[in-house]
Amino acid sequence: DIQMTQSPSSLSASVGDRVTITCRASQGISDYLAWYQQIPGKVPNLLIYAASTLQSGVPSRFSGSGSGTYFTLTINSLQPEDVATYYCQSYNSAPFTFGPGTKVDIK
């Protein structure tokens, strides 16, 4: 089974900062990688699929990159409404494992 790791586990940044979260897969998954945002008390929301494709309706300050085993989620100009936990997920083969999450808050 593929294992997913994320770093950092948490971060604190100022409004307007650029924030980058990394996700690594234990084996190559091509671009079968999604990023989700879960605001506290809310349901997860798809941000990015196919490693770098922005889901409809998601603000353009979110972007994804990577392929194979190394992926990044970048938030350009962090906003207060971006306070959330962010999860990566591989979906190239079952089990469709999630990463452990990265908690983002405002400094």
Add this chain to the structure above:
Amino acid sequence: EVQLVESGGDLVQPGGSLRLSCAASGFIFSNYAMSWVRQAPGKGLEWVSVISGSGGSTYYVDSVKGRFTISRDDSKNTLYLQMNSLRAEDTAVYYCAKHRGSGNYYNAYDNWGQGTLVTVSS
């Protein structure tokens, strides 16, 4: 508008059973793979199971194999999760999620239900 509404969550004793349902609307249900994802209190997301659009293929996380069964009734636009031999570690909010793009299940989740809470405790 896509809607996914879970039901069936409850307090159950260890060793007991529950059947979760997820009523879908706003899309051609039979065309899409569906998954169950759970989240234990204060913890991260854990993928549980997937069923293909045809219902012909299913997969499970190792921790539920032999205890949980995913199924679907396309005539009722409903997804199910039969949960047997429940354990304390199965306590979680269970979400149903729709895979984006009709066809196979090698795709991300573009819609999630609100979740239903399963508590396993004596």
